[in-house]
Amino acid sequence: MAELPVTEAELIDRFGPHLNVEPAGGWNAGIDFDREVETHCCFCGQQCGIKLKVKDDKVVGFEPWYDFPFNEGKLCPKGVKRYLQNESPDRLLDPMVRDPGAPGGFRAVSWDEALDRTVSEIQRIQQAYGKDAFALLSGVSLSNEKSYLIGKFARLGLQTANLDYNGRLCMVSAGAAGKRALGLDRAANPWSDIPLADVVMLVGCNVAECAPITTSYVWRARDRGAKLVVIDPRVTPIARTADLFLGVRPGTDSAVLGAMLHVIIENDWVDHEFVAAHTVGFDEVAQSVADHTPEWAAKLSGVPAERIVEAARLWGTSATGMLMHARGIEHHTKGVDNVTACINLGLATGKYGKPGCGVTTITGQGNGQGGREQGHKCDQLPGNRDITNPEHRAYIASVWQCAVDEIPGKGLTAQEIMNAIHDGEIKGLLSICFNPLVSLPETRFTEEALDRLEFYAAIDFFLSESAQHADVVLAGSLHEEDEGTATSSEGRVCKLNAAKAPPGNAWLDWEIVLDLARRLGRERYFPFRNTREMFDEMRVASHGGTADYYGITWEQIEAQHGVFWPCPEIGHPGTPRLFEGGRFYHPDGKAKFFPAPYRPSAEEVDDEYPIWLTTGRVISQYLSGTQTRRIGPLVEQYPEPLCEMHPRLAEQLGVVTGDVVRVTSRRGSMDLPARVVETIRPDTVFIPYHWPGRQAANQLTQRALDPISKIPEFKVSAVRIERTGEHREVHDKRVTTLHEERR
Numbered sequence: 001m002a003e004l005p006v007t008e009a010e011l012i013d014r015f016g017p018h019l020n021v022e023p024a025g026g027w028n029a030g031i032d033f034d035r036e037v038e039t040h041c042c043f044c045g046q047q048c049g050i051k052l053k054v055k056d057d058k059v060v061g062f063e064p065w066y067d068f069p070f071n072e073g074k075l076c077p078k079g080v081k082r083y084l085q086n087e088s089p090d091r092l093l094d095p096m097v098r099d100p101g102a103p104g105g106f107r108a109v110s111w112d113e114a115l116d117r118t119v120s121e122i123q124r125i126q127q128a129y130g131k132d133a134f135a136l137l138s139g140v141s142l143s144n145e146k147s148y149l150i151g152k153f154a155r156l157g158l159q160t161a162n163l164d165y166n167g168r169l170c171m172v173s174a175g176a177a178g179k180r181a182l183g184l185d186r187a188a189n190p191w192s193d194i195p196l197a198d199v200v201m202l203v204g205c206n207v208a209e210c211a212p213i214t215t216s217y218v219w220r221a222r223d224r225g226a227k228l229v230v231i232d233p234r235v236t237p238i239a240r241t242a243d244l245f246l247g248v249r250p251g252t253d254s255a256v257l258g259a260m261l262h263v264i265i266e267n268d269w270v271d272h273e274f275v276a277a278h279t280v281g282f283d284e285v286a287q288s289v290a291d292h293t294p295e296w297a298a299k300l301s302g303v304p305a306e307r308i309v310e311a312a313r314l315w316g317t318s319a320t321g322m323l324m325h326a327r328g329i330e331h332h333t334k335g336v337d338n339v340t341a342c343i344n345l346g347l348a349t350g351k352y353g354k355p356g357c358g359v360t361t362i363t364g365q366g367n368g369q370g371g372r373e374q375g376h377k378c379d380q381l382p383g384n385r386d387i388t389n390p391e392h393r394a395y396i397a398s399v400w401q402c403a404v405d406e407i408p409g410k411g412l413t414a415q416e417i418m419n420a421i422h423d424g425e426i427k428g429l430l431s432i433c434f435n436p437l438v439s440l441p442e443t444r445f446t447e448e449a450l451d452r453l454e455f456y457a458a459i460d461f462f463l464s465e466s467a468q469h470a471d472v473v474l475a476g477s478l479h480e481e482d483e484g485t486a487t488s489s490e491g492r493v494c495k496l497n498a499a500k501a502p503p504g505n506a507w508l509d510w511e512i513v514l515d516l517a518r519r520l521g522r523e524r525y526f527p528f529r530n531t532r533e534m535f536d537e538m539r540v541a542s543h544g545g546t547a548d549y550y551g552i553t554w555e556q557i558e559a560q561h562g563v564f565w566p567c568p569e570i571g572h573p574g575t576p577r578l579f580e581g582g583r584f585y586h587p588d589g590k591a592k593f594f595p596a597p598y599r600p601s602a603e604e605v606d607d608e609y610p611i612w613l614t615t616g617r618v619i620s621q622y623l624s625g626t627q628t629r630r631i632g633p634l635v636e637q638y639p640e641p642l643c644e645m646h647p648r649l650a651e652q653l654g655v656v657t658g659d660v661v662r663v664t665s666r667r668g669s670m671d672l673p674a675r676v677v678e679t680i681r682p683d684t685v686f687i688p689y690h691w692p693g694r695q696a697a698n699q700l701t702q703r704a705l706d707p708i709s710k711i712p713e714f715k716v717s718a719v720r721i722e723r724t725g726e727h728r729e730v731h732d733k734r735v736t737t738l739h740e741e742r743r
């Protein structure tokens, strides 16, 4: 392979997250602080342990927390710089109401005015149009306790069915497939299993940039001689060190994964004993891939048939193996099928419930795992219970001490809520920890919808792009200002500790929610005085559900450096590895195969829109960027979106790095500089999505949803690209690093 640019992520990939190298004089050199607080990173689902240094009720720095076993002091650039968001001049210090006459369009008001206004609008809208005409959109950067509180607040405070969360854009395909096949939705393994695998297969996950600490686990496996297989349209940093790379065309994974199963069956690499003892439905799945030959899959996916056969051989013949996937295969109208195809590979070869064996999603947001278990979703009650199941409803009603029929039924999912707002069926919205204007597909549609709301209130600590469309903005709390728990990608429940109090007139998020409940006259359901009391009720509410937290105490979490759920009794040590002994979580103890044959994506390329677009992330920016676009050193590293394209496509278009191109889909168009790289398929371009407005990748994406999980198809759009004639220096540290390297 040709010499490739050296990126920050690649450095991490080569040397391990290297920022735990203690500077001369020690971490504390030059930083004056009063105390250190052991807590976790506010960003991704790795939930790295970190110590925050505090001086005069301000977070002034950090120090690696070497004793926390998951990351052993390692941090990625976002973790290192997170403390800088604390003193941002943009921090909201007061509640605000829209006032076109005021500078910035908002005027600071008292909490009484902001909350009374919000409650009177909720009541007006619900009286005029029905309870469900007021919706709540939430997010899983929130702790388990807040997720639990929001779920209960929607059902018993607002009394609306229409509650959903930003994990709908993230984890739901994996969750639905896991629950359906295995009876439980959690990573199958602790990460300490990765180094025990003989083959590590990474499918649609940019580990080095999006789950950076996972890199060191993969490398430890490789140091033991494990083979690394990567399936991705881009040669991501970790893929550059792979033994086998399958450069799949976006949207064709189920063809490739199905063909791998076809090869495994053809060569009889199936673990018949495991399949017979612990699964049902294998024959139907075998039938469904009978025509998925490697040659057929090669035509669709552009991956040479030999590589598909080789990947199948590595997976099918090695004694141990871990398959890890993320949004690359989940952000599709067949996201659930893609995950199911991965699970089928694991079940067919008996790679579950043993050291170094498992098929596992890598969660995204900080509490992407815990937040999807505590009754935060439109179809769910705490403990990952089903809101339509009468027994589950009765149990939760007993915990909440309400009548069963006080709990509303299943509501709309996040994108469906936005569609209903656009249609005028939902008239009011409260959002917390969600920036839909940047993160939902088809930006123009979302903006139209937000402007049609009769009333919109947002709880945030920054005036996000969505909050700019709100009538009332409620100044909430940063991660480091509250305590609670969050559950990492591994399924490890971690303890978050408060480092400081919210500044100015900002409140803790949960104080805002409790006050709204009180003003709505529903305080009898919300007697909580602190986070601990919410945690304790949540434990009981989760008891007997598949996501059982009952036995977990804060003290045990701190003593053990995290507890893996399920943990059904006090004194139980937790469950790091799931499915041991081939025991799955369906009533019969067996896993279920489901057919997942290939079907096309919602949109195909044609003469007018001949190029595939896929979207995703870069290491230094986080999600809709509200936080990381306010942290100088991270902005400097990757200040604006760039359109990654292969030299062959660039040549066809007559484009070099820095030339501004116009990328147009059936939804809209955007202008942005090209970045020419050899690390992407020539028929595909990649745009990171962390920016708003005219820089938003979601101007181009579509609202097509997976029929089961209702996740949008962020990973496949058809576009055309033209030069605009403009050229700009692109300020991408990675490109600069390349020049410096070559000098």
Ligand SMILES: Nc1nc2c(c(=O)[nH]1)N[C@H]1C(S)=C(S)[C@@H](COP(=O)(O)OP(=O)(O)OC[C@H]3O[C@@H](n4cnc5c(=O)[nH]c(N)nc54)[C@H](O)[C@@H]3O)O[C@H]1N2
Pocket (backbone or CB within 6 Å): 044, 045, 170, 203, 204, 205, 206, 207, 209, 210, 211, 231, 232, 233, 234, 236, 248, 249, 250, 251, 252, 253, 326, 327, 328, 329, 363, 364, 365, 614, 615, 616, 617, 618, 619, 620, 621, 622, 623, 686, 715
């Ligand atoms: N730096 C950073 N880290 C993050 C985040 C962040 O915003 N920034 N966000 C966090 C969150 S919430 C999430 S969900 C995770 C996401 O983590 P990932 O899923 O790893 O990240 P993405 O960039 O969305 O997509 C991953 C890869 O999928 C590939 N891909 C695109 N289309 C396809 C396809 O059709 N098939 C296959 N096989 N691959 C495809 C892309 O090329 C990309 O390399 O990251 C978490 N960590």
Ligand SMILES: Nc1nc2c(c(=O)[nH]1)N[C@H]1C(S)=C(S)[C@@H](COP(=O)(O)OP(=O)(O)OC[C@H]3O[C@@H](n4cnc5c(=O)[nH]c(N)nc54)[C@H](O)[C@@H]3O)O[C@H]1N2
Pocket (backbone or CB within 6 Å): 139, 141, 142, 166, 167, 169, 170, 171, 327, 331, 364, 365, 432, 433, 434, 435, 436, 438, 439, 440, 441, 459, 460, 461, 462, 464, 476, 477, 478, 479, 509, 615, 616, 617, 622, 623, 624, 625, 626, 627, 689, 697, 698, 701, 714
């Ligand atoms: N095109 C494209 N679009 C995508 C994706 C993609 O790959 N491509 N990925 C999707 C994925 S996986 C995800 S997870 C979504 C994420 O999409 P969002 O959830 O909309 O993104 P965030 O940036 O996390 O927005 C959260 C908002 O909550 C605020 N916030 C953060 N923490 C807290 C807190 O503790 N309390 C309060 N009150 N507010 C808080 C932040 O300031 C921010 O304004 O985007 C999705 N959109």
Ligand code: SF4
Pocket (backbone or CB within 6 Å): 041, 042, 043, 044, 045, 046, 047, 048, 074, 075, 076, 077, 078, 079, 080, 211, 212, 213
């Ligand atoms: S963003 Fe993720 S990998 Fe980076 S330090 Fe935070 S938790 Fe760790």
Ligand SMILES: [Mo]
Pocket (backbone or CB within 6 Å): 169, 170, 171, 364, 365
């Ligand atoms: Mo995500």
